[in-house]
Amino acid sequence: MGYLCPVCAAPFGGGEPLADHLAVSAILHGGDHEAWLDDTVDDWGSISRADLGERVVDHAEETDDHEHIGEHSHRDPEPASGLPNGIDAPEDAAVDGDAALDGDAQAVLREARELTQEMQGDERSESDDERKES
Structure with a gap:
């Protein structure tokens, strides 16, 4: 829904x-x-x-409609980018070079990307630990 x-x-x-x-x-x-x-x-x-x-x-x-950001289907457990909710932000996206964003917006996007990468690293570490325990 x-x-x-x-x-x-x-x-x-x-x-x-x-x-x-x-x-x-x-x-x-x-x-x-x-x-x-x-x-x-x-x-x-x-x-x-x-x-x-x-x-x-x-x-x-x-x-019944919702936004389909990026390429994804509802059968995929996670978008190809690894970001939540179908957010499509390639790793090599040039956030700093985007003239449409001011410095504050660029800083927010950089921080969001860093936090997302940290969270993904934490999730990967937890799943690795779970596999070792099995």
């Missing part, structure tokens, strides 16, 4: 992707997405992605 963004009506394939959209839009652009989050989920900046997803779906219209 999908949800429409309560601000811009963009379709998303679940609560967490919708939460990601709202939070990233609010952080990078402010405006209506930030105002909506401030009015609806006052502690949105300090709660987990899962908690934010659970709270925003209560205010979102359900839809």
